[in-house]
Amino acid sequence: MRIDKQRFTRRSLLAGGAVFGSSVALEPGAAISKSYSGEMPWSEGVADAPRPASPGAYVFFTPAEVAFVDAAVARLIPADDLGPGAKEADVTIFLDRQLAGDYGRAQRWYMLGPWQQGAETQGYQSRLTPAQLYRISIAFIDDHCRKAFDNKAFSALSLQRQDEMLMRLEKGQLRVPGIGPRPIEGEGVKSDTFFAQLLQNTIEGFFSDPLYGGNREMVAWKLIGFPGARYDYRDYVSEHGKKLNLAPIAIKA
8 A cells, every 4th residue: 555655644643542752841852752754664574674693504593502503402302204203304503603793682671670689470581691501501501411421512412312411401400600710609500490491592593594503404394384484374364274275375475
């Protein structure tokens, strides 16, 4: 639908149900709100457009970290007779790109004090950014495994041993130390914090659009029959419980 910018008035804006602003007294020098009268309030195609993951080598993970993550995600979502798992779907690439970007730096999170013990229902409470949490946790877990299993890192353990370690992490039976060579006593996070992040990020990487580096060749969407980022689903809205038999489509064709 074409909108005539010259006729896009405050009256038409209010009639459409979109009300902006309020009447408040502003002190001198305070921020002044912008009126949208007479102009479009947004521009097509520029509002937080997705940024494709860069191809090529790893940009965050070290080789040792790649080995750990490959092994861990392969146990969280393993390949089976139904199809590839997280490792084959390039979830490690997805995690690498996310941790090297805004998510890894907790760019949009509140990361200042006060530092108090939060309730489990309050979600992530660590002062570590996701990138710091991954880096410190992987090094700690590999070191723990070497001490317990004849100098073998996590990736070198048997699949049964790997599953046992992941279950210990999930139950919070280990404590990942804090930042620095001499962390403060009690500082750090329980291992279930890292496990929860790893599991959540693995699921995200497996089912996200391939644009972000994971779900290679849309293997996860094919597995569950998800048709992908199609523009229009109106013809299928009433087809409840029916298999659509539509090939998945990614954002970046």
